[in-house]
Amino acid sequence: MNIAVAVRDTDLFLMATVVRAQASDVYVNWPRDYKPDWKPHTSYHVSGQHHQKSFGMALNVQKKPKPDVNFKGSKTVVSFGVAAREHNAVNVPCHSSSYNSVFEIPVAIVRPETYRTFLYVDLVEPGKTPTLFPGATILKQETYRDAVPWIVLTFLDTNQ
DSSP states (O other), X not given: OEEEEEEESSSEEEEEEEEEOTTSOEEEEOOXXXXXTTOOEEEEOTTSEEEEEETTEEEEXXXXXXXXXXXXXXXXXXXXXXXXXXXXXXXXXXXGGGSSEEXXXXXXXXXXXXXXXXXXXXXEOTTOOOOOXXXXXXXEEEEEXXXXXXXXXXXXXXXX
């Protein structure tokens, strides 16, 4: 499964990708083509290891439940702020034909404040819902049921 997270302005701009590899590893990647050595991403591995990586250095390494058929509850892979005009700063066009699915965020619902609107990427047990920012308003949410645990993408307003 390869999901684009993109903001729809006049055009469609890629903000991140969510990829589930065959062995159940889940990666959230931020495109930074202007700096090829960077490759920032968060990964949740089949072993249960979870970390962020930047410039080849793993940060915040944690052990979490394995993302397999025995997975219970909900775990956030990563959440990150999305503010108006960031899609212009990143400036990576999204070619929807390159992905299995596109989680498209209309620019009209992206707040201009840094940061009030967030994207959450969660792994959830089938039939469960993710644990999100308390009191937030869900602006858009999609569940991807290609494997267990499910991947849930949620775009929300923290109302702060």
